[in-house]
Amino acid sequence: MTIRVFLADDHPMTRAGLRDYIKREEDFELVGEAEDGEEAFKGIKEKQPDIALLDIRMPKENGVALTRRLAAEGLETKVIILTSYDAKQYVISSLRAGAKGFVLKTASPEELAKAIRTVASGKLYLDAEVSSSVHDDFSPEPLSNREREVLLKAAKGLSSKEIASELYISERTVHAHLASIYDKLGAKNKTEAMLLALKYGVVALEELIE
C-alpha cells in the first residue's frame, strides 16, 4: 500500500533534496508540493494525503499554525514537522498543535522514510537529535496516576503554582511529583520529561493536544 505524501518547504533546494528522498522509496507517492503555508493548506485539502511534511518556517503561515488549522478542518492527514533547528520547544509546540512527527531537515533518507512509515502507521516519531538520550529498549518505571496528571498539566504549559491549585495540592507536592517523574524517566527538566514520556508511551499524544 502506498503512502501518499505532501511536501511543503519554502526553500527550493531543500525541497528538491526531500523530494528525491521520498521518490527513492517505492511505497511513497509524492502527491503535491507547496512553498508557503497558504498554498500548502489548499494542496493538502485538495489532495488529502496520508502524510504532510511541513516546514516549521514558511511564509504566510508557519508549519505549527498550519497543523492546527488542518486539525481544525478535521482532515485525516497526519503531519510531520520539518525543521532545520533543533529546538525542543519547536517539538513541544508542534505536538501540541497536533503534529505526529518531528524530523530535522538534516535527517538521512532512511530516517525520513522511517518517520513517514511510523507516523503513517499511527505512531509518534521524534528525531533522535531532539529527543536525545532516548533508548528504544529502555522501559521506565510506570508513573503513578497523580504523576501522570502533573506531567500532562506541565506539558500543557501550566506553572507549578497553577498545577497545585488545579489539583488541590501544595506547590511543594507538585515539585516532589516532578522530581519523581524526572527520576523515573531519566529527564533533566519538564521539556525532556514530556518528550521522553511520549517516546516511551507513558502518555499518549492525544492527551497533549490543546
Place this chain on the structure above:
Amino acid sequence: MKKHLLILLTVAILLPSFAALFVAGLGIVQHRRAMEMVAESYVKDIAQSVATQIEFDWGSRFSMARLHAMAKFHWLAFNVSIPGWLAIIDSEGRILVSTAGAEILSSLWNREIPVETALELESPEGERFTLAVYPAGTTGWFVVAAVSWDKLMGPMIKFNRWPLLVGLIGLLGLLSVYALWKWLVAPLRNLSHEVSTLRWGSDLPEKEDPMAVFEVDRLRKVIYHLAQSAIDRAQLMKRYVSDIVKVQEEEKSRLAREIHDGPLQEVTALMQQIRLARMELEGHEESMKRLLLAEEEAQVAVRDLRALCDELSPPWLELGLKEALEELAERISKHFNVTIQVEVHRGICLSKDMSLAFFRVVQEAIHNSYRHGKATKVNVKVYESEGYVFLEVSDNGIGFNPSLDVEALRLSGHRGLANMSERMSLIGGSFEVFSEEGKGTTVLCKVSATCAFA
C-alpha cells in the same frame, strides 16, 4: 574655618549698632561732665559775686529795704540768664530775697551743706540741682545759687533711659536678622537642600521661590535651567541607547534570519545531495569515502550555523517568552552543570519588547550565575502582581557584594549588570540585585503590566 551665614549677618548688624550706641554714650558722658563743671563754676561765681556785693554794701548803711532794692537792681538782671535761681537766706534757711523758682530750696536745705563749694542735690521730686552756698560776710546771711539740671540739659538723654535704648536697638537688630533669614538665608538653604537631593537628569527643582531675594531667585532659575538641560541630555542619551539596542537587536535577528533561511538551508540541501549521491555511488569505495567526509563537514557546518543563530537571536524566541526561556534553560543545562527551573505564569500581559528584554536579562543572569557565581541551581520566575510584571532570577551561587557600583563594574569591563539595568530602564522597568557573599544572588526586575506598546 567656615562660618554660618546667619551668624555673620547677625554680627554684621548688631556689632555696628552697639558700637554706635557706645560712641554716643561716651559722647553723652563727656558732655555731661563738661556741663557739670560749667554749672559748678557758674553757680559758684554767681553766689560769690553776690555775697561779695552784700558784704561790700554792709559796711555803709544796710537794711532790708536796701537789700530788696539791690536785689531788684542787680540780681534780677541775672534772672534773665540763670536757668535756675538765686536766694539770700538767713542762718535758719529762711529765704530773705530770691528770684523765681527758689521756693524749692526749703525742701533741699539742710545744715550739712558745705559752703563755698558746688554740689549736686536732688529734690524729693527727683529734680536735680547744682548748688553753691556762700556766706555774705559778717551779715550772717548766705547766698545760694542753683542751676536746675532739668532746665539746663532739657531733652538730653538721661542715663536711666539707657536700657530701653539698648533694648530698642537689639530689637531692631533682631528684626533685621529675621528679615535676612526669611528672604536670604532660608531661601538659600532650601535651594541647596533641593539641589543636593536632586536626581540630575530626572528631577527639576522648583522654578521660583516667592520668599527669596532677587539674586537667590536668579540663582534658582539658573539651576532650574541646568536641571532642565540635564533632563534633556539624559532623555537624548536614553533615546540614543534605546536606538542602539533596537538597531542591534534588529541587526542580530536579521542576521540570524539570513543565516537560517540562507546558508543553513543551503548546507542542508548540500548534505541531502551528498547523501543521494552516496547512495547512487555504491561500489565506488573511494568516492563514497570522500562523500562521507564531505557529509560530515556539512553536518559540522549545520551545527556551527545553528550555534551562531542561537548566539545572535535564536529563532525560537518567536515562540513566546515561556517557550524561549525553557529552550534557553534546556540548552544551557545541556552544556553546563546547572539545573534551571523556569516558571512563567500564564496570561501575563507581555509586549514583544518586554519579552525580548526579559529574555536578554535571563540570558545574562544565568550566564553570571554559572560563570561567576558557580551556581548549580537557578530559578527563573515570571509573574504578575498588583499591576506589575516581575522577573526573578535567583541562584545558589557564591554571591557577591552588590554595593559595588554598577558604573565601576562597567568601567572595569563587566558590562553584564549594567546591560541588564539598561535593558530594563529602556522598557521603563526597574532592576535590582540582591546578593551577599556565600548566600547566592537574586535579580529582580519590575515592569508595569501594560500591552500598550508592542
